[in-house]
Amino acid sequence: METRIFKINDITSGKDKIKEAGHIIRNGGVVVFPTETVYGIGANALDSEAVKKIFKAKNRPADNPLIVHITKTEDIYDLAENFPERARILTEAFWPGPLTVILPKKECVPDITSAGLSSVAVRMPRHEIARALINFSGVPIAAPSANISGKPSPTSGVHVVNDMLGRVDAIIEAGSCEVGVESTVLSLLDEVPVLLRPGAVTKADIESLIGEIKVHGGGNATEKVISPGMKYRHYAPEASAVLVHAGSEKFKEFALKHKETGTFFMAFNEDAENFSADFISYGSGDNPASQAKNLFSALRLLDIKKAKKVYIRLSPNNNDIGAAVYNRLLRAAQFNEIYL
Ligand code: TXA
Ligand code: MG
Secondary structure, eight states: OOOEEEEOSSTTTTHHHHHHHHHHHHTTOOEEEOOSSSOEEEEETTOHHHHHHHHHHHTOOTTSOOEEEOSSGGGGGGTBSOOOHHHHHHHHHHOSSSEEEEEEBOTTSOHHHHTTOSEEEEEOOOOHHHHHHHHHHTSOEEOOBSSOTTSOOOOSHHHHHHHHTTTSSEEEEOSOOSSOSOOEEEEOSSSSOEEEEOOSSOHHHHHHHHOOOEEGGGGOTTOOOOSGGGGSOOSOOSSEEEEEEOOHHHHHHHHHHHOOTTEEEEEOGGGGGGOOTTEEEOSOTTOHHHHHHHHHHHHHHHHHTTOSEEEEEOOSOOSTHHHHHHHHHHHHTTTOEEEO
């Protein structure tokens, strides 16, 4: 398949290209586009044939449901059976932005979009290009992260071209994603809301508005199956990864003992001076937001460097967006972690 590339710097000069991409979606095609979290691969959420193409392009298992993207809160009435008070409060506070809510779905949402579930995941992104694309297409856009299934999510134009060239009708390339990890996913199906995937909108942010929520698996970090998407090997580099809970000094000593051809060490900017070519930084140790932003690029760099093994130092700060970073790293390492 020939993939058209639309390079866009800003919404004003890129308007015609976004319009064109909107037409492609409206006509049943598939377009990769940037959001503030990660790049998405989008199609008309209400068109089964179009959505089928997303699953094929990503090689995604059919039992993993998609998030539907909208630009106006009232669009939720076209997709969800109800819009409870707490959903109203949360969407008013965090939309547009990286929060996805799960509600009972309306009949018009095809089974393929919700993977046969009776619920639908809805999010309103805040990235200007994503919003313009949804508006120009005139339809809600189903969009998972635009990686090949199992790989780290894409957060730059280079990542999406690597993964999706030849697999989709068009790619909108527009630089790096601001947040770097996918949206917070919150189920509002039960009496007590359940956090299915941590993201930039944190548990504390949510609880400050609607009271106590549950974390799937009770917040136990080793819980392996969360929402359908969480049961597969995920975010994984080719290298086998081990998470290391350690301070800078301990990690340095550990690295000296474990140096080997093909072995890499992933840690923070502050650790760089202790290492040489076998080192990859994923941000600053005391700044979890910078780790979120750099995480998937760092994991992808391991593949480029043909790493066979990687030891990844964890930040002691697993709060706020740090919880989302830890959640993704646990999956990248298939729950392999050690404490020094
Ligand atoms: O930030 C994001 O959310 C990005 C951008 C593109 O918007 N999208 C994204 O989609 O991360 P995806 O498909 O990679 O992750 C969606 C997650 C999966 O774990 C999926 O199983 C879960 O949301 N999900 C979707 N619909 C669901 C539902 N009805 N019930 C439970 N989980 C659901
Ligand atoms: Mg994904």
